[in-house]
Amino acid sequence: MSAEFAIEAREVCKVFGQGEHAVNALDDVSVAIRQGEFFTLLGPSGCGKTTLLRLIAGFESPTSGSIFLDGQDITDLPPNKRPVNTVFQSYALFPHLSVAENIGFGLQMLGRPKAEIAARTEEMLALVKLEALAVRKTAQLSGGQQQRVALARALAPRPKLLLLDEPLSALDLKLRKEMQGELKRLQCETGITFVFVTHDQEEALTMSDRVGVMSSGKILQIGPPRAIYAHPVNRFVADFIGETNFIPAQIVDGHAVLPGGVSLPMTGTHPAGPVTLAIRPEHLRLTDREGERALLATVSHSVYFGTDSHVHLRLADNTELIARLQMDAEGAGGPDPGAAVGVAFAPGAVQVLED
Numbered sequence: 001m002s003a004e005f006a007i008e009a010r011e012v013c014k015v016f017g018q019g020e021h022a023v024n025a026l027d028d029v030s031v032a033i034r035q036g037e038f039f040t041l042l043g044p045s046g047c048g049k050t051t052l053l054r055l056i057a058g059f060e061s062p063t064s065g066s067i068f069l070d071g072q073d074i075t076d077l078p079p080n081k082r083p084v085n086t087v088f089q090s091y092a093l094f095p096h097l098s099v100a101e102n103i104g105f106g107l108q109m110l111g112r113p114k115a116e117i118a119a120r121t122e123e124m125l126a127l128v129k130l131e132a133l134a135v136r137k138t139a140q141l142s143g144g145q146q147q148r149v150a151l152a153r154a155l156a157p158r159p160k161l162l163l164l165d166e167p168l169s170a171l172d173l174k175l176r177k178e179m180q181g182e183l184k185r186l187q188c189e190t191g192i193t194f195v196f197v198t199h200d201q202e203e204a205l206t207m208s209d210r211v212g213v214m215s216s217g218k219i220l221q222i223g224p225p226r227a228i229y230a231h232p233v234n235r236f237v238a239d240f241i242g243e244t245n246f247i248p249a250q251i252v253d254g255h256a257v258l259p260g261g262v263s264l265p266m267t268g269t270h271p272a273g274p275v276t277l278a279i280r281p282e283h284l285r286l287t288d289r290e291g292e293r294a295l296l297a298t299v300s301h302s303v304y305f306g307t308d309s310h311v312h313l314r315l316a317d318n319t320e321l322i323a324r325l326q327m328d329a330e331g332a333g334g335p336d337p338g339a340a341v342g343v344a345f346a347p348g349a350v351q352v353l354e355d
């Protein structure tokens with residue numbers, strides 16, 4: 001029986017360099033990734049995503065802390081002894097070998113019998129839908145086809161864990177979208193645990209069972225995409241995942257007092273003092289200025305997106321907001337620049353971030 005978690009990092013720190021040149025690439029990171037999960041590490045450039053992946057693969061050792069695979073401590077196990085494979089951004093295919101030879105390469109290295117390699121290669125070619133290109137050299141393939149070969153090669157030895165380091169970033173937008181669906185399908189069909197690294201929040205939200213949001217060597221929040229979007233733990237997460245409006249407020253007697261003196265009853269208990277309210281653009285409504293509990297705003301400009309429009313607003317204290325409005329059938333519905341409007345929202349749509 002396998003353990004509940006496919007891979008776990010426990011209190012992992014990784015320091016590169018020494019003295020004044022030391023970089024804390026990972027700072028006390030703990031994460032437990034479930035069997036068969038599509039888990040994404042999401043964060044801006046330099047936050048430590050690749051370092052964590054390299055520690056899981058065994059290409060680097062932690063400065064402190066441990067890595068567990070299937071409940072076993074593998075911190076000191078060399079990479080070639082770990083049932084883990086990695087797909088890199090660059091694919092790292094062998095250009096002089098055919099598609100089939102590339103896919104069978106890992107099994108050949110493991111000394112598997114010829115018949116088994118042939119059968120497994122056929123299976124993998126079918127899985128990534130490249131049967132027709134089996135004998136072609138990989139140098140003669142498109143970017144998307146090369147990506148499929150890289151995936152098939154990594155999946156062929158049936159790793160327990162597949163690590164994917166920004167594997168789609170070299171593809172154009174249309175192909176990237178197509179491969180996102182393809183990766184999700186491969187993960188469902190094989191049941192293998194995927195740990196995927198990206199700095200693209202949309203990619204993370206659409207593909208993952210759970211996401212770990214990273215910043216400056218720390219994991220700030222772990223959860224399913226919807227939970228992270230709806231309840232970001234702090235300003236960084238709220239800002240990094242989707243668009244968010246931030247409104248300064250004061251908590252007084254269970255109410256949030258907003259710019260202009262509007263007082264909103266809050267759900268939940270919050271200590272008195274300054275806070276920031278985070279509200280998604282789709283939760284703002286425009287009302288007339290006399291509307292009860294409406295913030296008073298002036299329309300700066302609107303950006304039309306076909307199905308909806310982003311209305312940029314400014315409050316009296318210069319706080320800038322964006323409201324996302326659905327367009328009607330004629331594409332009309334946004335107010336004119338300079339218009340004075342009220343801005344309203346349901347208290348339940350507000351996330352209170354303590355300053």
Ligand code: ATP
Pocket residue numbers: 016017023024025043044045046047048049050051052199
């Ligand atoms: P990106 O999305 O740009 O690849 P990342 O989130 O994957 O970024 P890492 O590559 O893990 O970030 O790097 C984390 C930090 O550690 C960065 O400040 C980086 O410069 C530093 N770092 C990574 N590898 C080394 C190394 N071998 N020697 C020194 N510093 C390193």
